[in-house]
Amino acid sequence: MGLQDELVRVEAEAARLRREIAAGPCREHGHDWKSYGGKNAGCGPDCGCSVPVNVCAKCGDCDYGENDEAEAVRTDCSAQSN
Ligand SMILES: [Zn+2]
Ligand SMILES: [Zn+2]
Structure with a gap:
């Protein structure tokens, strides 16, 4: 895997985590x-x-x-x- 692919993967993961931080705690804890x-x-x-x-x-x-x-x-x- 090239560095470019790795960057794309990491950025997608970061975006997912940001959504999770914004919405996840509410979904779990209200x-x-x-x-x-x-x-x-x-x-x-x-x-x-x-x-x-x-x-x-x-x-x-x-x-x-x-x-x-x-x-x-x-x-x-x-x-x-x-
Ligand atoms: Zn909320
Ligand atoms: Zn009334």
Whole structure:
């Protein structure tokens, strides 16, 4: 194997490792959610509830307000309006 081939192989491996560092830990251990702000819960037309939106500190993924806390807010809201 020539040095050029070796370099290509090593660079491909490095790219794989970078993706693994960015995505691997989240896949294995879950995202490291950090609060990013909030958005309307959207549980009803007259609803003013807001739910937290989180962004992962490790990979930059966003949950767009789809999380346990948001689920609890919507459950509370429908319980109160009934
Ligand atoms: Zn993540
Ligand atoms: Zn609501």
